[in-house]
Amino acid sequence: MPSLGADMEAGTLVEWHVKPGDSFERGDVVAVVETDKGLVEVEIWEGGTIDALLVKPGTKVPVGTVLATTTTQPTEAPRAPSPEPRVQASPAARQLARERGIDLAKIHGTGPHGAITRDDVEKAPHAAPAVVPSPAAPSPAPPPAPTAAAPGIDTAAMRRAIAAAMARSKREIPHYYLSIDVDVGPATAWLEAENTRRPVTERVLFAALLLKATALAAREVPEVNGFFVDGAFRPAGEIHVGVGVSLRQGGLVAPAIHDVDRKSLVEIQAELRDLVARVRAGRLRSSEMTDPTLTVTNLGDQGVASVFGVIYPPQVALVGFGRVLERPWASGGMLGVRPVVTATLSADHRASDGHRGGLFLAALARRLQKPEEL
């Protein structure tokens, strides 16, 4: 059972998409798992063949449980975010090893065919104490799903999961907070002109510009992009931006859009639209849940002027955007009225300091002045 977030302890195997003897490619969805945050399509990171399915649909098992045994085949292009060498290990073991900075190649696996299990990683030398678990909570009988609820989403369980992650964040992470007001006149004017030329199905939201500008700024100041694990900051090699998406029936998830810094605005917009639709339908993919290296939350639609968010551990920063408001704005000795957005940074003081955080916000503001280069 893969760990699909720092707050996940167990999951229910809902269905298999494969059977013994089936071959699969890296990135294929092999199963669907129900978590506190909805149904998640579990992808596999190596090509190979299914040997045996060990968990039956409908069974709830702890994170780290081996769901199936496989015979894997080396591939030429390893999954980019995974720094581990190609050894057989369960997804939970890989996740835990990544969080603790442990080299999987140095661990003796005790699972099927010598696969490394989460338990093996737990017992590995120099392993940090286990992630503080969320308090055990009784599982209430599933209430009748309201008509507006997405399938597979238990809002009470989701609230508990959010509570556990946010409490851990505030307990462990020394946050510091910065903000900057940004004149987004050039960006909004450019976007309006762009969207005028586009059919409605290809329009780009301002949120896509904010995501791209954030990713490019993170490339300049990498201390905000990565994880704090095993007592040290570990910068991420890629920029996978977690996007805070609220559910209509309440609750929040922040799945990743991958490699935002390398994608066009049109690509980001398309992925954002797809992501929001699948979040609200309760169908995310495992990589989207586990891969964010930095999170962005945007509460502008709610009329909020600014938001200082809580970092999702083990990430080290969260960027917030408020509403674009017309405000008095002095520039070049002249006072005018400009559309302005307040961008904020909540950052982990163990990974960066205010000076670097300030440079990040300055880079973000600068990027938004040249929207045509985003």
Next chain:
Amino acid sequence: MSPKSRPEIREAVLGALSSVAPELDPTTLDPKQPLREQLDLDSMDFLNFAVALHAALGVDVPERDYAKIATLDGSIEYVSAKLAGA
């Protein structure tokens, strides 16, 4: 696109809204109050509403006209005018 009556347009607009806000109850929706507030629509929802209107009725709503479809009545009026060639 064949001419449509106002009830048909209303039905189509409600259908487009339902696609982004499945909990929509037409009996409690105030046709003169902003849809964003009544249905908790965000920018993505509103874009999807515009896309759904286009798919259902062939009406393209440019961004500068979003304010005109901010309410149910406004949406019906806007679409009616567009379909009539205004």
